[in-house]
Every structure is written in structure tokens, then in C-alpha cells.
Amino acid sequence: MKSIFHTHKKSVSGAVQVDKIMLWVATIITLTVFILIFSLLYVILSKGLPKMTLHFLFGLPEEIDAGGGIGPFLFNSFYILALSLLISLPIGIGAGIFLAEYAPNNKFTEFVRASVESLSSVPSIVFGLFGYVVFVEHFEIGFTIIGAASTLALLNLPILTRITEEAIAAVPTEVREASLALGATKAQTILKVVLPAAIEGILTGISLVACRAFGESAIILLVGGTSTSGVMWDAHPLSEGGTLPVHLWYVQSEALVADAQEIAQKASALLVFIVLFISFSVRFPLWIKQQITTSKKHNVQ
Known part of the structure; x- marks a missing residue:
């Protein structure tokens, strides 16, 4: 009996040591990654x-x-x-809600889900080539803002749809059943109960697609062009749609200006700063909500 007790004690002690080692390894890796990221920034x-x-x-x-x-x-x-989000958000979030709440569990729905997941991993240049064929060649509108925004919306749709569906599916079934038991319709349950519960995941998806779209260059090169109309605040949708990432590429590769290197450094810093600002702006309401919830819990206690 004693030998069994000692064996069990040794195994527990060994497991504790392994846990400590894994904790240290994970901590070192995490700190290394953070140091590399912050150094780069x-x-x-x-x-x-x-x-x-x-x-x-x-x-x-x-x-x-x-x-x-x-x-x-x-x-x-x-x-x-803004135009790409205006197009993609209603369609992508709506498709995610449909797949999570209304779509039947059959082979066709599984095929749609597999297609959405596959499109989520397609390189952006493929969407750019599609946009070039549709907007530049077929409709013959040239390199335009509306063509670039529409193609970016197509790039955003699969990611938004998949993230929305997963966020809604993660809401416990008991929450839906409680709402329905109180007399709410399915639509009311989705709008007033399920979506507020899944809003954190949905906003995370919006942050991801917004940051990716702002820094996208391949699609803009193929559909929007490398230059602008040359006029500030030109909101005409058929104007040429060169963006900051494309201008950064142009300055570094083909520009003839004497201060090309300085322009590239400032444009890079501005691009990184704006992407960080977009991510923070989308997540800030969630942080405020968490702080209010935590404060209410402390007051109740």
C-alpha cells in the first residue's frame, strides 16, 4: 500500500514539475513574441x-x-x-445569421459552409484578378474607386460570414430557449438576445476585415489603379482609386522624387498607426462594456 502511495505521489510531483516547465516555456515564448512585435512597431x-x-x-x-x-x-x-464595409457588413453579417439560425442541416448547407471557409483562405490577388475581369474588362469602367471597394467587399464577405456564424453559434442554446419561453419570436430573440450576446465576436471580425482592407494593396493595384484624380476630397466613385499602401509600394519601387525614402518611412508609420487605431476603435466599446459590467458586479457584492 505504501509503495502505491509513494508511486502516486511521485507521479503527481512529476506532473507538477512538467506543468511548471511548460508554464515557463509558454511565458518565455509569449514575451519573446511581444518584444519582437513592439520592437518592429x-x-x-x-x-x-x-x-x-x-x-x-x-x-x-x-x-x-x-x-x-x-x-x-x-x-x-x-x-x-468605408464603401467596402457599407457593402460587405449587411451581407456578411446577414449571411452568418442565416447559416447559424435558419439554414437547415443538410448537405447543401455544409457545401455552402465549406465554400465560405475556402474563400476565406483565398489570396487577395485572386479576388483582385476577378475584380479586374469584372469591372475593368467586362464593364469597362477602368481603374475606379467603386471597383476597388466592391472587390474589397467580396474579400471581406467570407471572413465576416464565418466569424458571425461562429460567434452566434457560441451563444448557449439555453439563452434562446429562455427568450422563446417568455413569448419572444425567433426574430426578436435573434435581434435582442442572440446578437447582443455575440457582439464581441462580431466586432472582432469587423476589426479584422477593416484592418485587412485598409492595408490591402494587391486588389487596389489591379482594380483601383496606382494613382488618384489629383484632387483632394474627390468622392466621385469613378475616379481612380489609388490608396496609401499602393502609393507606398510605388514610392519604394518606381518613384522619381528626391525624398522617396522619407515618404516611404512616413507612409509606413502612418499606415501602421491607422491600422492600430482602427483596431482600438472597434474594441474600445467592448472594453467600456466590460468595465461597466465589472463595476456593477462589484457594487452588487
Whole structure:
């Protein structure tokens, strides 16, 4: 009996040691990743942000002379992002709700889910080629803002649909049953109970697609073009749709301006800063909600 007790004690002690070692390994890996990420961010931001000026942000670009700005490219970046989200959010979230709540469990639905997952992993340049064939060649509208925004919306749709479906499916069934038992219809249950419970996952998906769309370059190159109309605040949907990532690529590869390297550094820093800001802006309401919920729990206790 004693030998069995000692054997069990040794096995428990060995398991504890393994847990401690794995904890240390995971901690070291996590810290290493964070250090690498923050070092990369520091290098990019420190080279560009101190040199940033209002003229650079809102001025017109120069072809040869130094001192040009990125105003039209920056405006196009936000404009195309807004248009793409305006198209993709209702369709993507609606499709996710349908697949999670209304679609029957049959082979056709499974085929649709498999297709959505496959499209989520397709490289963006494939969507860009599709957009080029549809908008530039078939409809013959050329390199335009509306073509780039529509193609970006197609890129966003599979990711939004899949993330929305998973977020809604993660809501416990008991929550739905309780709402239905109180007399709510299925639509009321989805709108007032299920969606608020799944909002954190849905907002995370919106953050992912917004940041990806803002930094996208392959689609813009093929469908939006590499330049702009040359006019600041040009919101015409048929204007050329060059964005900040495309301008960054152009400056680094083909530009003739004397300060190309400085423009590239400032554009890189601005691009990283805006992506971080978009991600923070989408997640900030969730943080506020969590703080309010935590505060209420403490007050109740």
C-alpha cells in the first residue's frame, strides 16, 4: 500500500514539475513574441511619426520635386474602406445569421459552409484578378474607386460570414430557449438576445476585415489603379482609386522624387498607426462594456 502511495505521489510531483516547465516555456515564448512585435512597431513608428506634418497628410503628391504629400491617397484609403464595409457588413453579417439560425442541416448547407471557409483562405490577388475581369474588362469602367471597394467587399464577405456564424453559434442554446419561453419570436430573440450576446465576436471580425482592407494593396493595384484624380476630397466613385499602401509600394519601387525614402518611412508609420487605431476603435466599446459590467458586479457584492 505504501509503495502505491509513494508511486502516486511521485507521479503527481512529476506532473507538477512538467506543468511548471511548460508554464515557463509558454511565458518565455509569449514575451519573446511581444518584444519582437513592439520592437518592429517602435522601429517603424519612430522613423516616420516624428517627421509627420499637416502638409504631408493633406498635401498633393509630387512627381519629381521633393516635399509632396499623400492627401488624395489617404482620402481614398478611408473612402474605399468605408464603401467596402457599407457593402460587405449587411451581407456578411446577414449571411452568418442565416447559416447559424435558419439554414437547415443538410448537405447543401455544409457545401455552402465549406465554400465560405475556402474563400476565406483565398489570396487577395485572386479576388483582385476577378475584380479586374469584372469591372475593368467586362464593364469597362477602368481603374475606379467603386471597383476597388466592391472587390474589397467580396474579400471581406467570407471572413465576416464565418466569424458571425461562429460567434452566434457560441451563444448557449439555453439563452434562446429562455427568450422563446417568455413569448419572444425567433426574430426578436435573434435581434435582442442572440446578437447582443455575440457582439464581441462580431466586432472582432469587423476589426479584422477593416484592418485587412485598409492595408490591402494587391486588389487596389489591379482594380483601383496606382494613382488618384489629383484632387483632394474627390468622392466621385469613378475616379481612380489609388490608396496609401499602393502609393507606398510605388514610392519604394518606381518613384522619381528626391525624398522617396522619407515618404516611404512616413507612409509606413502612418499606415501602421491607422491600422492600430482602427483596431482600438472597434474594441474600445467592448472594453467600456466590460468595465461597466465589472463595476456593477462589484457594487452588487
